[in-house]
Amino acid sequence: MSYKQKLVGMLMGGHNSEHEVSMRTGAALAAALRRRGYRVEEIVVDENVAGKLVESGVEVAFVALHGRWGEDGCVQGLLECMRIPYTGSGVLASALSMDKVFSKKLFRQAGLPVAPDVVVSGDAGRDLEPSKLPFDLPVVVKPSREGSSVGVSIVRKAADLAAALEQAAGLAGDVLVEQYVPGREISVAVLDGRALGAIEIKPAREFYDYTAKYHSQGTTDYLFPAPLEEGERERAHELAQEAYRCLGCSGVARVDLILGTDGRFVVLEVNTIPGMTEASLVPKIAAGVGIGFDELAERILEGAALKA
Template identity: 45%
Template sequence: MGEITVTKVNQAIGGNLAVLLGGRSSEREISLKSGAAVVGAFERVGIAVDAIDVADHNWMQRISGKYRQVFIALHGPGGEDGTVQGALECMGISYTGSGVMASALAMDKFRCKLLWLGLGLSTPRFAELTASSNWQAIIDDLGPVIVKPACEGSSIGMARAATAEELAAAWSNAQAYGRVFAEQWISGSEYTVAILNGKALPAIKLETDAAFYDFNAKYISDETRYLCPCGLSAAEEQELSDLALAAFTSLGCAGWGRVDVMRDTAGRFYLLEVNTVPGMTDHSLVPMAAKQAGLDFDQLVLEILAGSITADSI
């Protein structure tokens, strides 16, 4: 944390810190694990902390007027999409991570890609899916695709499709989670780049024997392989880091987050999505990248909190 000590952080937050976790999204269980890990880190370093589950109907009453600072450990709709951030803004409570607009944009992968397209940032070709979509025309145009709910995380509702019939079935399953789009399938390697207070941490290469890096590969399987250092040359990793930072800042994101990227067999990088509140579980990637950069988990959590505290309050 440089010159920012635990003592100064305690003075800045003016009492207990609230960690928001749980919620009602499909990623609730992951959020509970992330939140518990964050709470444990603060307890170890000597920062008084209270865990607040936003699934409780009175969570806003519980924090209003009682906390200056909140650490957001919520994943998915209702916690990572700007809604909780907006509530905290109304209550005058500072919080970790990105603001309302950036959180909402990053959560909506379809509109995020539209923005990147307008800015000339590399992202796979895509098409929105509806009940009236011409499935065969989309396959003819994009080839094999990955079908994604626009506003979900943790690979929930995702499926690969190579035929019109598979595309229709994948849309039928995914539309239960809201708006859906199909993204051109990129054959190659997947990478993720954590962002911490304006800097890119070492990239991680993800390897799985599954069809893609799905929920099981992310949170359950012990067979998923994480390479950090990622095996790229210094120039290639710099290119990847620059692209990830450009994607992060283009949305107005702040503090910390994670950018997921594919690299095709020709060596070109393609942006997939930005996560504004990445997982902090024992399978999570940001702690892994931070460790490679010389930060243990407790230091990482402190850095995230420090990044959300204004300079004049410490």
């Protein structure tokens, strides 16, 4: 069944640190779908989103939200209750992917390679000494439930650990402290369970943080296809597909990896609603394999469904 004759609700915005990114994603996708002949209603998500969905008469939802209360299963649960088909992963897969602590536990249980880590809860981080960590500095400090690298920092000096933990804890209660894995940043786009391709990110900054992603103004290099040996490329695709399946994802996702200096991959995370402007990673990969931005948007929409 095609959604060509249905009213599409583009859910965008939201109440979190990724509001700006979501607005860009939603606007780009809405324009693409209109060029393909769809009727699209842009809905800026707030506490009255249920009322807006009812008033607009939306028949299918394209979820273009990033971060908490949008990418974490909350809106997906609302759409299930309202029986409105929607794009992307379902409630559980969205919640698991958003929570770095739980997703890493599942990756580890599935035998996927991940970086050693410890989880610090709430105020406990104030008393954490680097000497008490089971691995040496540098470490990567991450809020457990944020996206777009918001609140992520690399700590190389013992004196900087407390501030990094406090910053991350202020965004999400639990904080993930990972052993830093030096290497190359690789992202793989997965659509309907199949890896489309891998891209290498070479930011001018220390790592691919929020500023590098959205305010780099050409200072980040993107290499597609990623310059990998054939065996490395196959392994990257395999790991991305396994991580996608492990969390029960649907539709489009981006899987972030590190190819360590020792030649081994580490799975970082799965992003179930990756940035989708024409300058974003997934559209870059899709374009590289012959799928234009408008076609990509349509393919994602046509995969919309109820998952529960």
